[in-house]
Amino acid sequence: MRIAVIGTGYVGLVSAACFAELGHHVTGADIDEAKIAMLKEGKSPIYEPGLEELIARGLKSGLLHFTTDVKECLPEVQILFSAVATPPNEDRSADLQAVFTVARTVAEHVDHDLVFVNKSTVPVGTGKKCEALMAEILKKRDLNVSIPVVSNPEFLREGMAVGDTLMPDRIVVGVNGNNREITNDELRVANGTRNSQFVTRNSFNASALMEELYRPVTRVGKPLLFMSRESAEIVKYASNAFLATKISFINMLTEFCEKTGANIRDIARGMGLDDRIGPRFLHAGIGYGGSCFPKDVKALLAMAKEHGFDFSIVEATDRINTRQRHRFFENILKTLTPKSTVAIWGLAFKPKTDDMREAPSLDLLRKLVDEGHTVKAYDPAAEENARKLLPEISSSPTMESNILYLHSSIAAARDADAIVLLTEWDEFRGVDLHEVAKTMKGKDLFDGRNVYEPTEVRAAGLVYHGIGIV
Numbered sequence: 001m002r003i004a005v006i007g008t009g010y011v012g013l014v015s016a017a018c019f020a021e022l023g024h025h026v027t028g029a030d031i032d033e034a035k036i037a038m039l040k041e042g043k044s045p046i047y048e049p050g051l052e053e054l055i056a057r058g059l060k061s062g063l064l065h066f067t068t069d070v071k072e073c074l075p076e077v078q079i080l081f082s083a084v085a086t087p088p089n090e091d092r093s094a095d096l097q098a099v100f101t102v103a104r105t106v107a108e109h110v111d112h113d114l115v116f117v118n119k120s121t122v123p124v125g126t127g128k129k130c131e132a133l134m135a136e137i138l139k140k141r142d143l144n145v146s147i148p149v150v151s152n153p154e155f156l157r158e159g160m161a162v163g164d165t166l167m168p169d170r171i172v173v174g175v176n177g178n179n180r181e182i183t184n185d186e187l188r189v190a191n192g193t194r195n196s197q198f199v200t201r202n203s204f205n206a207s208a209l210m211e212e213l214y215r216p217v218t219r220v221g222k223p224l225l226f227m228s229r230e231s232a233e234i235v236k237y238a239s240n241a242f243l244a245t246k247i248s249f250i251n252m253l254t255e256f257c258e259k260t261g262a263n264i265r266d267i268a269r270g271m272g273l274d275d276r277i278g279p280r281f282l283h284a285g286i287g288y289g290g291s292c293f294p295k296d297v298k299a300l301l302a303m304a305k306e307h308g309f310d311f312s313i314v315e316a317t318d319r320i321n322t323r324q325r326h327r328f329f330e331n332i333l334k335t336l337t338p339k340s341t342v343a344i345w346g347l348a349f350k351p352k353t354d355d356m357r358e359a360p361s362l363d364l365l366r367k368l369v370d371e372g373h374t375v376k377a378y379d380p381a382a383e384e385n386a387r388k389l390l391p392e393i394s395s396s397p398t399m400e401s402n403i404l405y406l407h408s409s410i411a412a413a414r415d416a417d418a419i420v421l422l423t424e425w426d427e428f429r430g431v432d433l434h435e436v437a438k439t440m441k442g443k444d445l446f447d448g449r450n451v452y453e454p455t456e457v458r459a460a461g462l463v464y465h466g467i468g469i470v
């Protein structure tokens, strides 16, 4: 099939590369010229395991192309994905400007039927607005083409995005109107032919085209769920808010543990072995960050408010997350003596990514520097992105404090008064704590992800500060 993906960020780029891997002809478009220049050379602008290999293979096979001009993607395209960013507005709602820009460009330049897919996370009702916007433009152009808008939310996890896309737990497709009502005959056509032109011309039908697109994935048993567009738009927010709530629940328990002398790890293990609960997302820590959970929780609350609905459980999730981060930071700041040197292990919002969006490290580093401490930071992948947001301040004569970027955990720990682990990269689990203790000046280890066994840390001569572990 002929696919276009607009926006080649974490979601769009992975989708484009994976669709090409599955045999489709894909053009990825982005307004970021530097990004597209890198992609044309086969280089991935983001750190994502396995992605660069896929890009190289797609370029070599001729199935994958990149452009800075959305119009170039349009000829003969059957399905166009909008995967542009939907960052939070000041009032917590999702900023949909980029989504509407893509819809407008498509409607102004297309000359044939195509399916417009919202892959970005967008509030309920956005598909309807996109459809209305495009219909108005098409009417002005006096053009009789059909552009059904489909919701196909993305559930990939950064760091595992390629696997999540090629072997997803489920694919959700929200289609409204007649497009949902496909007959068995039409489905058989879509399932039985490799000739997608036939499906397009004779039974232009968004559901059938989506079915055909994902056939390589459904063929290996992965479920494709059709539902209304409104339901699909909400599934994504509901999933993220639910996972965030699980995290906030266990995080709130840490405070109770600290008051009662209980151990959160034992409690999480005891809860997680219950099949109905499960162990995942029960790891207590400094709270969730990243580009999705914080923004999607807030956008769901804005959506609820717009509909006059009090989503109190999600409101609490958001509040607890902020509180948890501050509790941890306050503990660090009150322990440090003036002008301390603090080693930061991990800057990215989670391991296996270089994504710094809403990373707790940003807040903490700023606080430490504001209070006159020196930071020695190390992250296996996110240093470059971190430097853009928090430039290195090296021995500045006008500043009392500095931010320095180091190239290993041990180099960051050298002569430090304290270590703060913020991201649970695997390599931090295996560090030799005895060696670390010898190289440090002070003894405090703040474990923001409860990675270490307190007894082992203490045996190495360090002072352990976990979360919900007394």
Ligand SMILES: NC(=O)c1ccc[n+]([C@@H]2O[C@H](COP(=O)([O-])OP(=O)(O)OC[C@H]3O[C@@H](n4cnc5c(N)ncnc54)[C@H](O)[C@@H]3O)[C@@H](O)[C@H]2O)c1
Pocket: 006, 007, 008, 009, 010, 011, 012, 029, 030, 031, 032, 035, 070, 083, 084, 085, 086, 098, 101, 102, 119, 120, 121, 122, 154, 155, 156, 157, 158, 291, 292
């Ligand atoms: N990152 C994730 O883990 C993840 C997971 C699931 C869903 N999502 C959702 O997917 C969407 C995209 O997220 P992301 O993390 O890939 O964002 P991103 O910021 O990494 O990528 C967005 C890309 O869109 C480009 N862009 C913006 N406006 C454009 C336009 N008018 N035309 C062409 N390109 C344009 C930007 O230059 C950027 O490269 C968001 O709605 C997000 O909530 C993200």
